[in-house]
Amino acid sequence: MRSYGQYCSLARALDLVGDRWTLLIVRELGVRGPSRYTDLRHGLPGIATNMLADRLREMEENGIVARVEAPPPIATTLFELTRRGQELMPVLFALGRWGAPLMGEQGEDEFRSHWLKYPLERLFADAAPDEPPVTLELRTGDEPIVVTTVDGEVRAHPGTAEHPDAVISGDPDVVIGVLRGSVDLRTAKRQGVRIDGDADALARVRPKAG
Amino acid sequence: MRSYGQYCSLARALDLVGDRWTLLIVRELGVRGPSRYTDLRHGLPGIATNMLADRLREMEENGIVARVEAPPPIATTLFELTRRGQELMPVLFALGRWGAPLMGEQGEDEFRSHWLKYPLERLFADAAPDEPPVTLELRTGDEPIVVTTVDGEVRAHPGTAEHPDAVISGDPDVVIGVLRGSVDLRTAKRQGVRIDGDADALARVRPKAG
């Protein structure tokens, strides 16, 4: 990208990360950790392969991303955030929080379930932190997600749970609506959401105030 | 801009504010308050006039900016941030803080002194909050800035002070370097910085920890 040519820290930041796709690549590396090129492509639906290659090269030059050669048995190139890249997380959180009210209907948009990790962990909390912890499994999008309560907070990771307290499956927007409390259970079920197990466990994961 | 087509709050936020120039327009409206088209152009050196008109229209459609007809004697159109637009401030602050380490030399970059308002107020504090407050005047860039200490914090506004404790003038990068403590007074003076008044008052404005 062309530099803005302004002696201003915001403008200089945007000179480095204001390009199309750049912050979404940071999101992928932040959520997934060190990743292969192909996995990045999967997490960035819509990106052209040359775009991804170009951006990764620029971000490497700018000290945001590092390329590491994984030793056997992986034997492939991994991309990871540098320290400077990780320092972009507060920017992503601020932007993501600002965008939360825009998450109405999914419409035609693509969805990857690992995108839920940071929103769940930062925007949600355990409604009953003194009760024994609970484990939920979300089945929406391309892979299941395990959600657990820990010390009043919420943790989320891709994978399946051995003995979840509840399993919720359905379309992403409705599942998110149920967790946010903007869609009641009756409406959700009419829209194809299914809940197996203890519905009270589900109510433990609630949006934080503010 | 083309939508990313991703059901993710970060991607949806970038659909609205990820375009080139958009966040810098938010900066201008945030720092200056309701502004005329011409004043926005002055604060956004390098923008093409059709770009500014296009962006303002898009931002209005997206509920970030509102157009108000100022009554006489101003009798002109003013652009201002909506509430939703003001809610972007945490995003600007996060990006600006991330960009702070990039503020080395000014080089060929343009500079407008009102850009200093938020960095001064958010990244600096009063080093001796129990002492009587002080007033500084910065003469760098296109217009002077008055910096005052209030309740341990720092306030900055365009204008001149009646009886400033100190006046510091010189090139923006060196003046900023002195305030940040990354350039000592001897070096600064060799680079053309001049300090009139009480140099101790100047030392009251210090970068916050973190």
Added chain:
DNA sequence: CAGCATCCGCTTTGATACTG
């Protein structure tokens, strides 16, 4: 002068095909 709209050349982006 304030507030745009138009035109034009250049750069960036996107879709697809192809390669070690």
Added chain:
DNA sequence: CAGTATCAAAGCGGATGCTG
């Protein structure tokens, strides 16, 4: 798997012209 090559389309920057 991890890219490169190619080409069309869209976006951007600069100059200029128009309207109250």
